[in-house]
Amino acid sequence: MRPLTRTLAGALALSTVLLVGEPAMAASRPAVTAARAEASQISRSKALVTDFTQRLYNRHDLSAIDAYLDADFTQHDPRIADGPTGLRAYLTAQNAAHPDAYLSVKRVIAEGNLVAVHSNLVLDPGTRGYSVLDLYRLSGGKIVEHWDTTQEVPATTVSGNDMFSTLSSPQVSRPDPSAPTALNKQLVTDMYKQVFVDKDVTAFDRYVVDPYYQHNPGFANGIQAAKDGISGMFSAFPGFHSDTYRVIAEGDLVVLQSRGTFTSDMAQGVFDIYRVRNGKVVEHWDIVQNVPSTSSNDNSMF
Template sequence: MRPGKIALLAITASALLLGTQSLPASAKTAAGAPAATSPQAEHASRPAADPTAVNEALVVYMFEQLLYANNSSVIDKYVSPTYVQHNPTLGDGPEGLRAYIDWRRAQDPQPRNLLWRVVAQGDLVSIMNDYQQAPGRSYADIVDTFRVENGKLAEHWDVIQTVPSSTASGHDLYSTLSAPSGDMPDPTASTGRTEQVVEKYFDGLHERHDPSVINRYVAGGLIQHDPGLTDGSAVVRSAYDAERAAHPRARVSSRMWIAQGDYVTVRYHYQATPADRGQAVAETFRVRDGKIVEHWDVVQDVPATAANPNTMF
């Protein structure tokens, strides 16, 4: 899936869950024609009875209906009456979600979110997506995370950042550039091994404050999608050293891990100082041959007030 495409997925769903043979085909080119590649092929080794696959299919279907088609009619069937909302601008429950979808449809029928990547594990499904206020014009880089319970969306978190006019590396914020090509997790890759590499790297930096893990677990030619950084592990080391010197009391908390194949998405609360409201951060890592080869992140300041009592975490 490349920037010229509307990279929505068509993933086969469980008939028992959705009451249909499959989800509607969603992968389209910008002109609306079917995409050449099928996401079913990327998920072929995962049985339909796999709970993670069922949850993933439900979330992708709801994403398509709510954030691409701006269709709030599916909320009654697939959103829990006790839906917990962590987006600070929205209220709890199905009505809070419905109010947002109806509002954005009324504002402009064109806004749509284009799906780039799904990482799912158990009851958690994370989606990296591109919010466009008009076709072809990116406005926000978003990572949405949903918890599924009893076949319905039960809880939602997100991290949203404005798309800059340029990036230090020259790369866009979404696509996969490392080999082998493919924006979705590789079903043949070891999820356990991928998660282990990222956990050792992440804990080494944020718990033990040991920058040697950068050389150990990050490929020298790391492809970087953080808009402020260029490629390479040496740049990561320089950025870490500068941040550590500026904020020696910085802390990371409320970590949420989702690993699948060769991808891991980590969502957490970063505070530069103990009194800082901090930032919500979602980092995604791609691991190949025991090394992190590509990195994406989305960062959002925690606001002073919210429309719900749940915090962003």
């Protein structure tokens, strides 16, 4: 009787565990399903924008405008008139002036209906070209809105780093799908607010870890260099303030769009890209463009 009793008791215990665990497993299924659906949507959005980019800028195929842009497409690049016709006219002129222009995509980051593409645009082969961040908003399988900043790639940088490579480990440009997206997004948002809104440069000590790899051409690597450089900017422009417009994150990469206002007639549009590893910022890229006094459209850069 004893072996049978032990067997029966074990079976009852196992059934109890299974019955108790079943509601928890059932409750987790919708979350897993939602996460998979979101990942699938992000993958489709990135594929759409990547194909649009390759066709438009590397094959010079302007039919991509008709295929991918919504009829009510909104343009925020101050050089380009609004709508699909504005982009077509701008690229027609650019392709005529620079028939061998090409674009090299460095990283693509997406969240929700937003896709950010960091790339090197070279108008004439043999030149360094430009660092560009294009941000696209999608709806109904079409691109409905676009923001960007463009910065000329300099001959040298203070750190010795270029504006595009990944130097922190692992040296891959794609987002890490296992990294905690939401936590990394909040970490960067908090750091940026404390540094650039509250003007507390000691926040770098709390959120960043050395070796901190810097791709801004004017900064050296490391936490102290960042603190010194930003402190100097605040001293030179005591009225400086920053406004954040959008933050998107995928895995270990976070993109933040902002406007930095130095004086009443001097402002810059900025896209910052931060890489977060193990709860600390380890690498930074940015693309900075002066906000012009006039624009070819009425939508502002933001």
